[in-house]
Amino acid sequence: MISQSATRRRAPLAVAIILAPSLAAAQIAGTDAPVIVPEVQVEAAGQTATGPVQGFVATEQRSATKTDTPLLETPQSVSVITRDRMDAQAVRSVSEALRYTPGVDSEAAGFDPRFDDLRIRGFDARPSQYLDGLRLLRQFGPSSIEEYGLERIEVVRGPSSVLYGQTTPGGLINLVTKRPTVTPFGEVNLSAGSHDRYKGSFDLGGPLTADGKFLYRLTGVVRNSDTQIDHVSDDRYYIAPAITWRPDANTSLTLLGRFQYDQGGSPIGLPSVGTLLPNRNGRIPRNRYSGEPGFNNSDVSIAAIGWEFEHRFDDTWSILQNGRYLTDVFDKTFPMGPC
Structure with missing residues (x-):
């Protein structure tokens, strides 16, 4: 795909401020010659559509145009949920991250560790x-x-079939993976919560070589957790390596890998009588599992490898191409069979 990119917007912003003294100050100095003050430069790095955002407000997006375009210049309704916002809200899933997004109805059927049940403007957003x-x-x-x-998570509201082919009229949800960074960093998180929830995660990144031509990112999660429903677990093992090769300032090739293994269950709904409505036989506990324990298991393994190649010809034209191979394998004990 060849497109016009806003490269000039991603370049560092340089502002030159030249301070000149007033005429009165020059006269006090006893000379009419102007006093030259050294130039002061203020530099600030701009955002990109795939890089980190400091805070909750993103200025760039890629989902609505498939190019790095400022949100103010995008003729479509787009919401961006940044990494900092997800961390501040301590979300545990994509559905929770989209709870306060306009036009999006998340968790309409309640909690389910198997998938994210989302709707945009009344339309089923799973496809x-x-x-x-x-x-x-x-x-x-x-x-x-x-x-x-x-x-980040980008939500594009409204039809987008021109760019993406067959999509629902309500819009689409684009999940943006963490990418390698130029600045080295690292973090390790340990957490514990209710329902015997224990989680460990790490995120590392930075340059692999001194010249900065090779960058890396490694993200991992290990979680062992029960849920508010008996016999329904929410266990996960996740690892995502990524590496970027930048032979020059205008060319980059990023390889993105991921492996995710989930051990969960299938929540079974409860009747309204006995939960929301009175029941002469007593109240049904909310943690009651009405199915057969051990029958409705959901063991899912997801493996993927993908790439993203970008080359800028000049300040106006660039080419971007990406692809991915993903396999979604279900365990034989899952009663619904492969999907």
């Missing part, structure tokens, strides 16, 4: 979920994607 601009395919909706491995 319109994308990862790095490429569609996630599965008959009953994509498996739940680990939110800790995402840099």
